[in-house]
Amino acid sequence: MSPLLKAVFLLLITLLQSLSLAAAATNLFIKSKAAYYPNSSQNGTSDGACGYRSFGANLNGGDVSAASALYRNGVGCGACYQVRCTRSDLCSDNGVRIVLTDSGASDGTDFILSQHAFAEMGQTADSGKSLLDLGWVNIEYRRVSCSYPNKNIQIKIDESSNFPNYLAFVIEFQQGDKDITSVQLCETVSSTCKLLDRSHGAVWAVVSPPTGSLSVRMLLNGGDADDDNSEEESWLVPANNIPANWSPGASIDSGIQMN
Structure with missing residues (x-):
């Protein structure tokens, strides 16, 4: 084997070992x-x-x-x-x-x-x-990873909501191993979005919410419990919208799942 091929071979072995160690570390x-x-x-x-x-x-x-x-x-x-x-x-x-x-x-x-x-x-x-x-x-x-077979993400309108002045909801059946770190509420017609506050726990809320049919955008991040910035962020946009005449206690099937 030529010196060049030998060097490339050793480099590949080192890289594979590093990848194996990194993969093992995530499962510790x-x-x-x-x-x-x-x-x-x-x-x-x-x-x-x-x-x-x-x-x-x-x-x-x-x-x-x-x-x-x-x-x-x-x-x-x-x-x-x-x-x-x-x-x-x-x-x-x-x-x-x-x-x-x-x-x-x-x-x-x-x-x-x-x-x-x-x-x-x-x-x-x-x-x-x-x-x-x-x-x-x-x-x-x-x-x-969380797994809920045959279940899509559900958006549950919290009982504390008061149409049309205050909207709070919980995201249920959160699959995968990524965190939901931010949520936006958007007007379906104008695509104007508003960043929501985390009221407490998994409850997202907004005073004077937008009117009309509303869509939810969720920012997914990492999945490492010790480092919220461990992986690149990505937005998840449900296929189904919150109806214009939403009511407390209602559940909306998002039509999608988290990977």
Whole structure:
């Protein structure tokens, strides 16, 4: 092999190794602790800080969680994580996939799971009961994609809305592993857009909203829980619009999914 080809070959090997290490780094587990809501029902809470209401209690089969640092002032709402406990005699290898729906902390834990999700980390139903008896466990976790088969993103008009003076809505069934960092509300006819405020959690709101049929534009970013600027931003524009005569409690099927 000529010196030039050998140099190119070594360069390619080095590049492939770097790419492999980068890919592996994105899948690394982070060590922490997890507890559970001691006074909750088996599923999640209907009054979580993300503002999902009853949707948050039953989302993902009730496998939901509160978090403190991962909540990120509401940006973390809707993010999914694989959480698995580390006791080999009780814990399964896969653990449980949870959706973040609330903010909360308990004695240095990163997650406060629903009782259902906490027990799901066990190898068996009996192991799950033993985990619940412990109250908290050492865990490891990583960010994963959210998946809701046969579901498009839903725009749910919040009950606090007051037509036509105040409009607030929640974005439900947020797929993929990217964060929604900004939302614009646009007049369909004129394409004039207004940047919305994050009222709290996953609730986006505007006083004196535009009139007529309205479209929503969502800015997607990264997916890395530790770095909001880790990837290039992109806008996602639903296919369906909020009707001109919107009303509190209504749900609009966006007609699209997040990748």
